[in-house]
Amino acid sequence: MSVYVRSRCRGRFPFAAAVLACAVAASPIVLWAQASGNPALVAVTASARTPLSLTEAFRLALEQQPWISSQAERQREQQARLTIADAWFADSPTIASGLRAGSRDSLREFEIEISAPIATTSRRNLQVATARGEAGAYAANVSQQTLKLASEVREAYWATALAVSELTLNDDEVGRAEQLARDSARRTAAGDSARVDTLQAQAMLQLARSNRADAEQRLANTRQALRALVGDAAIHPLRDSAEASPSTGDSLRADHPLLRSAEQSIVLARARLNEASMLVNAPSMLSFTVGNERTSNSGSTASSTTARIGVSVPFAGGQRATPRIAQASAELAEAQSHERLVRRQLIAEIDGANAALAASGRRVAILIERASLATEVATLYAKAFRLGELDLPTRLRVEGERAAALLALTRARIERHAAVSRANQSLGLLP
Numbered sequence: 449m450s451v452y453v454r455s456r457c458r459g460r461f462p463f464a465a466a467v468l469a470c471a472v473a474a475s476p477i478v479l480w481a482q483a484s485g486n487p488a489l490v491a492v493t494a495s496a497r498t499p500l501s502l503t504e505a506f507r508l509a510l511e512q513q514p515w516i517s518s519q520a521e522r523q524r525e526q527q528a529r530l531t532i533a534d535a536w537f538a539d540s541p542t543i544a545s546g547l548r549a550g551s552r553d554s555l556r557e558f559e560i561e562i563s564a565p566i567a568t569t570s571r572r573n574l575q576v577a578t579a580r581g582e583a584g585a586y587a588a589n590v591s592q593q594t595l596k597l598a599s600e601v602r603e604a605y606w607a608t609a610l611a612v613s614e615l616t617l618n619d620d621e622v623g624r625a626e627q628l629a630r631d632s633a634r635r636t637a638a639g640d641s642a643r644v645d646t647l648q649a650q651a652m653l654q655l656a657r658s659n660r661a662d663a664e665q666r667l668a669n670t671r672q673a674l675r676a677l678v679g680d681a682a683i684h685p686l687r688d689s690a691e692a693s694p695s696t697g698d699s700l701r702a703d704h705p706l707l708r709s710a711e712q713s714i715v716l717a718r719a720r721l722n723e724a725s726m727l728v729n730a731p732s733m734l735s736f737t738v739g740n741e742r743t744s745n746s747g748s749t750a751s752s753t754t755a756r757i758g759v760s761v762p763f764a765g766g767q768r769a770t771p772r773i774a775q776a777s778a779e780l781a782e783a784q785s786h787e788r789l790v791r792r793q794l795i796a797e798i799d800g801a802n803a804a805l806a807a808s809g810r811r812v813a814i815l816i817e818r819a820s821l822a823t824e825v826a827t828l829y830a831k832a833f834r835l836g837e838l839d840l841p842t843r844l845r846v847e848g849e850r851a852a853a854l855l856a857l858t859r860a861r862i863e864r865h866a867a868v869s870r871a872n873q874s875l876g877l878l879p
Contacts, residue, residue, distance in 0.1 A: 458810035499687040500678075502869070506601045506879040508678040515593060533575035538565035538731035557742075563735035571731065574723045581716035588712040591705035597677075598878050604674040606866040609686045613858045618660035623850050625653040626723040628843070631834055645840040652844060690865035691872055692879060693805070700794050704876035707794060710787035717783040723778035729765035734758075794874070801874040802865070808860065808867040815857040820852035822846075 464623035510516060547557070567575070632649035635641040675682035700707065737756040829846045832838040869879070 460791040486730070490630040498679055498682040501687040501689070502602065502605050502691060502879045505605050505678045505681070506598055508681055509597055509601050510594065512659070512677075512679060513593075513597065515590065519590065522586060526579070526586060529582065530576065530579040533579040534572055536567055536572075538567040538571065540564075540640065557739060559737060559739040561735055561737040563733055566734050567731055571727055574719075574726055577719040578716070578723050581712070581719040584712045585709075585716045588705065588709040592709045594878065595705045595873070595876060599873050601674075601677055602866070602869040602873060602879065604670065604677055606862055606869065608667070608670040608674045608682070608687065609865070610859060610862040611663065612686060613668045613688075613862060614855065615660070615663040615667050617855055617858055618656065618663045620854075621656045622653070622660050624847065625649070625656040628847070629653045632840060635836065636650075641703045648840055648844065650764065652847075675727075688865075688869045693868050694802075694871050694875055694877070698798070698802075698875055700798060701790065701876060704794060706790055706876065709781070710790040713783040714780065714787055717776065717780035721773070721780050724769060724772040728769035732762070733760040735760070776777055798871075799875045801871040805867045805871045810863040812857070812860045812864050815853070815860045819850075819853040819857040822850040826850035 515522075522709045541562060544563075546559045629646070629649040629652075632641065632646045636643055636646045671682050735756075735758040737758065738754070739754045740751065741754070742751045826846050826849070829838055829843055833840070833843045872879075
């Protein structure tokens with residue numbers, strides 16, 4: 449439930465001002481009376497007044513990401529891979545048994561064999577390096593996804609803030625257009641101006657109302673985009689405060705998520721190449737066999753038990769490993785090239801963001817002066833129009849210049865906040 453009370457009182461309408469003042473004073477009582485029978489309404493009304501900051505919006509968006517909810521299980525997976533890579537057995541042991549019987553001398557033999565592939569120290573070190581590279585790549589990928597989400601939240605947040613500010617300005621323009629239409633109608637009724645002036649004022653009022661409807665639609669669209677990221681908290685008013693500005697002259701940081709992801713890709717590709725180049729053969733197999741042989745000869749039975757330990761070493765596997773080595777080499781070359789490209793792109797992005805931030809500050813300072821002058825001129829011309837010293841076309845032109853100046857200033861201020869966010873985004877900083 450939302451209640452908007454909009455009051456515009458003029459000195460010449462004391463009765464209307466009194467009515468509006470009573471309505472404003474009574475609105476909290478009405479809200480309390482309606483909400484007292486509905487506890488849920490109290491909670492919604494209270495929460496709707498809480499401004500939503502950019503940091504809170506990012507936290508809410510992060511909590512709803514599926515890769516955050518599965519992060520604990522992913523870490524368990526990486527730990528299990530590391531444990532397996534460091535195990536002494538290259539694969540699970542196997543057990544085999546057999547029974548052989550023959551008619552000659554009533555020979556019977558029973559045999560059990562246990563075998564297991566053994567991982568040497570060098571093999572385990574190579575496998576552990578690859579497992580650690582995969583774990584590092586996963587962590588870097590999570591950081592990269594988090595930074596990407598921060599960019600989406602920042603853009604949606606400031607787009608919504610801009611739409612809110614534009615709607616507020618359009619509300620003010622509608623109020624001014626209504627006042628102008630009343631002044632023009634009064635002058636026409638008094639015979640001080642032609643009816644065409646009243647028609648022009650009414651046309652300006654309809655234009656202002658049309659612009660307000662467009663602003664409402666833009667706000668609805670931006671709020672839906674923000675809601676898709678943060679949930680129902682998007683209906684809250686937004687806190688009009690920028691992030692902390694980055695230090696002047698900041699350069700590319702070594703812990704930038706995109707740079708870390710590219711560097712970790714090189715580490716993983718190099719580990720896979722080392723493993724493919726060194727482990728060209730299957731692991732050695734260690735076996736232990738126990739056999740029991742029973743023979744029957746001339747009515748007597750004899751039994752004997754034997755034990756055997758065997759080692760099998762595969763060789764000549766280099767030709768079969770060639771495709772894996774070539775693939776790992778290609779992945780390493782791509783990762784190194786990608787890291788250089790990412791580094792250049794990040795440096796250019798940081799320089800561009802810093803330049804845009806500096807330009808936005810200068811633009812805001814200029815537009816503040818422009819809006820101040822346009823507002824002062826519009827105020828003087830409005831007074832002259834009420835006194836009959838100014839024609840309507842000039843009044844309309846001045847009002848249009850004032851509206852354009854205020855709109856440009858509002859946009860510049862929001863763009864200044866967005867420029868700060870983009871500068872922090874280019875440095876890899878989260879809200």
